[in-house]
Amino acid sequence: MSAPPAGFPRTQSMADDLEDNQMKAAPYRLRRQKSEIIRAHYIDVRELRICAGTWNVGSICPPSDLDIQGWLDVDEPADIYVLGFQEIIPLEAGYMIGTEDTRPVAVWEHIIGETLNKKCPDKSKFKWYIDSPPAAGFNPSDCVLAMENELLSESNNDSDGELHLLDSAKSNTSARRLQPLDLACSVNNHNRVEKKIPQYVRVISKQMVGVFLSVWVRRSLQKHIQNLRVSIVGVGTRGFIGNKGSISVSMSIHETHFCFVCCHLAAGEKNGDELKRNANVGEIRRRTVFNPVHVVGVSQRIQDHERIIWLGDLNYRLNFSYERAHELISKQDWDGLFMKDQLKNELGKGCSFDGWVEGAINFPPTYKYEFNSEEYVSDATESGRRTPAWCDRILSYGKGMRRLSYKRTENMFSDHRPVTAVYMADVEVFCHGKLLQRALHGYY
DSSP states (O other): OOOOOOOOOOOOOOOHHHHHHHHHHHHHHHHHHHOOHHHHHEEOOOOOOOOEEEEEEEOOOTTTTOOOOHHHHHTTSSSSSEEEEOSSSOOOOOEEEEHOOOOHHHHHHHHHEEEEEEEEOTTTOOOOOOOOOTTTTOOOOGGHHHHHHHTTTSOOOOOTOOOOOOGGGGSOTGGGGGGGGGGSSEEEEEETTEOOOOEEEEEEEEEEEEEEEEEEEEEHHHTTEEEEEEEEEOOSGGTTTSEEEEEEEEEETTTTEEEEEEEEEOOOOOOHHHHHHHHHHHHHHHHHHOOOOOTTTOOOOOGSSSEEEEEOOOOOOBSSSSHHHHHHTTTOOOHHHHBBBBBHHHHHHTTTTTTOOOOOOSSSOOOOOOOSSSBBOOOOSOOOOOBOOEEEEEEEEEESEEEEEEEEOOOSSSSSOEEEEEEEEEEEEEEEHHHHHHHHTTOO
């Protein structure tokens, strides 16, 4: 077919055929070539807000009304929540060898879902980072009905722990551009249909004995997540039992590869115990392999990814005596304490976490507290005293991640305090409009 004369618009069918053919091939070709010229032509960089949290919950099943709003930082809603738990069940032989007890998982997921979906964010305070702005001349009301049908057709039952993604082929192109907050709380179609739609949905949850990782995203972001895979590594008893180890999740968000690692490393505060933790890290990095998918350029190992968050009870301790640690804590001398932090050394060049970064620690050690108390354990307790330490940590790796906050929450439910880190992460978004525009120019 010959090209239309200059200035003469192509037919809609011609444009649609060209767009369909080129859009199917382009994203994967971009991953292979990583050409800066092509990226400049077809890729936009947007920001994604990520809230990462870790908490050793001390083998206690929580009450269903447990308040975790502070831990999830709900006053500043994120686009994605990565929540890691340790000791979600007791680390006893019966639980490690027999069938996993999944009852606490259901309770925690209920608490997380209720907390994230309790109310809609105030639009005046919230900036939407990931979705495309409406195109010039685009009227959102034109596609409200299409968006309603798409949202209402989704299953709200995520109890099976599997990934629930929208079929991108069925998505309405113009509906994607609609700011989702307009429909976040309810849908009303000519006063005939009204249904509350959860704004946040779980895309995956995985348990390995006491380690548990749960990832939740904004509903409008869900359809942009692909290639989701999980890898678990046990490094505990006998070197492979899952009382210690990691759960890692790999996913593509738009055109950027993310990896989230939740771990529980070897315990102990004796001299040399840190070497066990270093060995755990090496084993996790060596043995974590994501099953291949039939997509060129998809990451297979942890550090193949572009943006990585590693969180958990890393169990690194302070090389201080019990008395000296408490003396510095009483003075709130966090810098003085941090000088003897074992993980600080491992963040150095050539060590276990070479190249990884952590936020400045401006809060007291997160371990070990009396349960439901503001006091650290002492000689008087049945378990015996422990030197306080920052066992619960969150690290990141890769360019394009800007940390906004790093803090602990004063929830006394466990003998650990929960920790939260919030990031702004760059995400590469393939722009179909740019591709079509350049293709159309070829006919003029």
